[in-house]
Amino acid sequence: MFSFLSKDQKTGEVAERQLDETNIPAxxxxxxxxxxxxxxxxxxxxxxxxxxxxxxxxxxxxAASHLGIKVLTLYAxxxxxxxxxxxxxxxxxxxxxxxxxxxxxxxxxxxxRVKVMGYTADLPAATQKAVRDAIAATKDCTGxxxxxxxxxxxxxxxxxxxxxxxxxxxxxxxxxxxxTEQRIGAELMTGDLGDLQDPDLLIxxxxxxxxxxxxxxxxxxxxxxxxxxxxxxxxxxxLEQAIYAYQQRHRRFGGxxxx
Ligand code: FPP
Numbered sequence: 001m002f003s004f005l006s007k008d009q010k011t012g013e014v015a016e017r018q019l020d021e022t023n024i025p026a027x028x029x030x031x032x033x034x035x036x037x038x039x040x041x042x043x044x045x046x047x048x049x050x051x052x053x054x055x056x057x058x059x060x061x062x063a064a065s066h067l068g069i070k071v072l073t074l075y076a077x078x079x080x081x082x083x084x085x086x087x088x089x090x091x092x093x094x095x096x097x098x099x100x101x102x103x104x105x106x107x108x109x110x111x112x113r114v115k116v117m118g119y120t121a122d123l124p125a126a127t128q129k130a131v132r133d134a135i136a137a138t139k140d141c142t143g144x145x146x147x148x149x150x151x152x153x154x155x156x157x158x159x160x161x162x163x164x165x166x167x168x169x170x171x172x173x174x175x176x177x178x179x180t181e182q183r184i185g186a187e188l189m190t191g192d193l194g195d196l197q198d199p200d201l202l203i204x205x206x207x208x209x210x211x212x213x214x215x216x217x218x219x220x221x222x223x224x225x226x227x228x229x230x231x232x233x234x235x236x237x238x239l240e241q242a243i244y245a246y247q248q249r250h251r252r253f254g255g256x257x258x259x
Contacts, residue, residue, distance in 0.1 A: 002067065004240040019240060021068070023247050025200035027193075028064060028239075029073040029222070031214055032057070034206025034230030041230075047091040052232035054095050058103055063236035065110050065144040067243070071196045072146050075214050079119065079153030093127045096150065100134040107134070111143030117189035118152035145193065152189070154216035161187035190218055198222065201246045203239075205231045223249045 002019035032053060039049030057074060064072045077092055084092075100114070107114065114134040123131070131150070164187050168174035190197035199215065202222045209226045211219070225242045227234070250257050 002240070004237050004244075006241050006244060017240075017244050019067075019243055020247050024068045025223075025243060025246055026069070027071040027073065027196050027199045028069050028201045028203065028243075029075070029199035029215060029219070030060075031075045031202070031204040031212060032231040032234075033204055033208055035232060037206060038230035038232040046088060049230075049232055050088075050091060050095060054099050056232050056234050057099065058106070059235055060239055061112060061144075061146050062106070062110060063239055065112050067239070069144055071193060071199075072144060073117075073149060073190075073199060073215070074147070075149045075152070075212075077118070077150050077152070078213060079151055079156050080213065093124050096127050096134075096148070097130040100130045104134055104137050107138050107146065108141060111141045112138060112146050113141040113143070114138045115145050115147040115192075116150050117147060117157075118150040119156070120150060122151055145196075147190075147193075149214070152214075154211070154213045157189050158184075158217055185217070188217060190215075200251075201225060201242065203227060203242045205229055205234055205238075221251070221253050223251065 002021055004017055004019070005014055006017040007014050035049030035053040036046040037049070038052065039046050042048070057076075061072060076096070081092065082089060114131075114137075116131050116135065120128055120131060127150075131148075161184055165174060165179055165183065169176055169179075185191060185197060188197070198218045198220070199222045202215070202219050202224050203226075204210075204224070205227050207226065207228045209224075223246050225245045227238060227242060229238050
């Protein structure tokens with residue numbers, strides 16, 4: 001089980017690899033990049049890349065849940081993505097409606113619970129409804145959490161958390177000396193994930209190697225794996241390759257290697 005064909009991104013060498021089932025990252029976060037380039041390479045409009053990207057979300061969510069990942073966080077729309085042409089923004093806002101409209105029964109079948117983090121009140125009404133309905137339909141699922149970052153920004157998230165803490169302090173309900181990392185973490189949009197709020201593994205597709213304002217607080221000790229594939233080409237095998245790369249790392253959390 002969990003053996004897959006790995007292709008070295010630099011040498012192209014193919015080898016059969018075995019994943020260590022006892023070391024599957026609990027929280028995997030993905031910056032799904034490259035939809036536009038995938039479409040351009042095929043002389044298709046950019047939105048065709050987003051549509052294919054949505055299908056990839058279905059494939060990868062199912063695969064992640066079968067691998068035993070506990071939280072899969074996907075960066076679907078950033079607070080900066082509003083700057084794109086309005087036709088593209090409108091299409092991206094419709095994707096959750098299509099996605100949840102067709103995929104919720106599969107999510108329930110796979111015991112996957114939907115969570116959304118971001119400034120959802122600023123989304124179009126139909127998108128908000130699709131999100132609300134999906135959360136309600138999967139609320140009793142006890143398996144993987146599928147966490148969509150929708151209208152999300154890492155700095156904005158920290159600002160909101162700090163404002164909330166400042167309000168508590170101003171009201172006399174919080175001694176500033178009691179503001180700890182745990183307290184700030186609990187105020188973030190991942191606070192409800194408890195011990196699972198920090199990604200163990202962060203993947204970015206399409207060869208870009210930057211964070212783009214994603215989970216700035218939570219990735220303090222995450223392992224980063226950058227893949228060359230564009231998101232629409234990502235699949236179970238590429239996910240397993242990223243996990244394999246993660247399993248070759250030695251996480252030290254600032255301490256010394258445990259050998
Ligand atoms: C980045 O690629 C991708 C996005 C901004 C959108 C990501 C959205 C999806 C993959 C679909 C989400 C699905 C659901 C269910 C919400 P890009 O457009 O920046 O690509 P480029 O860098 O090649 O132009």
